[in-house]
Amino acid sequence: MSTTNKQTNSYYHDDLLPHDDNNNRIQQNITTHDYTHYKRSAPTNIVVISHEDESVLDIKGGKVKEQQPKINKDFPSTIISPLDGREAWIVLTGLFVASIFTGLHSTWIFKGSSTKLIIQLTSVGSLYQAMNASCTFLGNILYQILGLKKALLLSVLFLTVGLLCSSFANSVWQLYITFGIMCAVGSGCSYLIGYRAIPSWFTKYRNTAQGIFNSCHPVGGIILPLIVNQVNTDLGHAWMYRVLALLIFMTGIAAYPVVKERSVENPGTTMGRSKSHLIRDTLDFNLLKNTNFVIWITIGPVYLFAMYITLTFIPAWATYINLSDMQGALCVTILSATAIPGSIMNGMIADKIGSLNAFIICMTLTGLTVFLIWIFAHDLKSLMFFCILHGLVYQCYYSTITSIMIAIVGMENYASALSFRALICILSILGPFLATYLDSLNTNLEPYFYIKMVAGSGYMVCALLALIIKYRINFNTFVKV
Incomplete structure (x- = not known):
């Protein structure tokens, strides 16, 4: 028996929709994914509002035809912006601008300090990396409670205040608090x-959009060192922090008007939930029963382990082969520059051939660039060649992570999956230290040989684990996964 909603002229099957404790029907939309579940018992005349493509499907006698969506005045949030549309790209642009200067790296932030102070500041940088990874979990909870816009403002506030306070720091322990903790909280939330907003706006071009967003940090990695070096030389270290704070504040405020959520949830429903319920949504331990998910989050620290080693030891290797500091910095700049088109290209390829397929191919190529080029790079040309090829493929993890994770656990569990990924990736900060220890055991071979082998092996392990997930999902080698 069907019930007619006069305001929307839509039809819902009363028996198929959920009821509350008082047996009152709860009106909700039926997605196109749910259609196969409902079609056998649905009445001959039912309107289905799709959350996926925003079309309204009129099912009559088993035939489906698209109609214009009708507005339900009682539930105004049921009609939302289209996926992959113009508004989605505007939101992506805002997120890009807001995050372009948030990828702070202690290696160039603390550059120019004395040798003794650099040793002390290394621990500040390590704390920043650890807090940055763990605060992604904190940011997940704040996103659930505050929503996108308020979470964005909070991240900008933490970064701005943290950098301003760092400009007045006159001891290392103060930098632990201002830069190592406050800036890390802001960067992690940003x-x-x-990663929370983009998947809800895109489906067909989700990997491409994620690749564009991820390219913001390589862009910042090219621009910020130039600003830091110039300001540090002309005005001093304190003003360098203040200029960074101003840049982050300005870009965050500029992005605020265009950044918004694409949500079907009525306003206030999240705020009404209990804290325990929000935490349960953000960290659902039932996901650990999913073998594919456990394998995938294991890839995270392995990948970051290998990536940190590469980024950390390229300048050291440049010094070892008698290149100048400027030439070593040029190689790192080339790596960041090629990562910009590489990240976008990886996303576009993933949208065409499948996220897992693209990830497996790119991680294999990344490992091969280490084994076949970096190991034998003993001059500027060969090292630059390595940086170009490596930069084109090594960022594929960030371009495909959202699509792969959603494919494994579903959109409803995506927030919780991100939390587990963030927590386990804290282990990756030990990568450079472990690599340095392993290299210290090398007494007979060329310096940094063990480091290169560990980095290349890390990328290959990522490809192997992803291949296991692929065959667990579908054993057909050529299927799009």
Whole structure:
């Protein structure tokens, strides 16, 4: 028996929709994914509002035809912006601008300090990396409670205040608090915002959009060192922090008007939930029963382990083969520059051939660039050649992570999956230290040989684990996964 909604002229099957404790029907939309579940018992005349493509499907006698969506005045949030549309790209642009200067790297932030102070500041950088990874989990909870816009403002506030306070720091322990903790909280929240918002706006071009967003940090990695070096030389270290704070504040405020959520949830429903319920949504341990998910989050720290080693030791290797500091910095700049088109290209390829397929191919190529080029790079040309090829493929993890994770656990569990990924990736900060220890055991071979082998092996392990997930999902080698 069907019930007619006069306001929307839509039809819902009363028996198929959920009821509350008082047996009152709860009106909700039926997605196109749910259609196969409902079609056998649905009445001959039912309107289905799709959350996926925003079309309204009129099912009459088993035939489906698209109609214009009708507005339900009682539930105004049921009609939302189209996926992959113009508004989605505007939101992506805002997220890109807001995050372009948030990828702070202690290696160039603390550059120019004395040798003794650099040793002390290394621990500040390590704390920043650890807090940055763990605060992605905190940002997930804040996103659930505050929503996208308020979470964005909070991340900008933490980064701005943290950098301003760092400009007045006169001891290392103060930098632990201002840069190592406050800036890390802001950066972690900013990182999380993009990963939570973008998947809800895109489906067909989700990997491409994620690749564009991820390219913001390589762009910042090219621009910021130039600003830091110039300001540090002309005005001093304190003003360098203040200029960074101003840049982050201005870009965050500029992005605020265009950044918004694409949500079907009525306003206030999240705020009404209990804290325990929000935490349960953000960290659902039932996901650990999913073998594919456990394998995938294991890939995270392995990948970051290998990536940190590469980024950390390219300048050291340049010094070892008698290149100048400027030439070593040029190689790192080339790596960041090629990562910009590489990240976008990886996303576009993933949208065409499948996220897992693209990830497996790119990680294999990344490992091969280490084994076949970096190991034998003993001059500037060969090292630059390595940086170009490596930069084109090594960022594929960030371009495909959202699509792969959603494919494994579903959109409803995506927030919780991000939390587990963030927590386990804290282990990756030990990568450079472990690599340095392994290299210290090398007494007979060329310096940094063990480091290169560990980095290349890390990428290959990522490809192997992803291949296991692929065959667990579908054993057909050529299927799009």
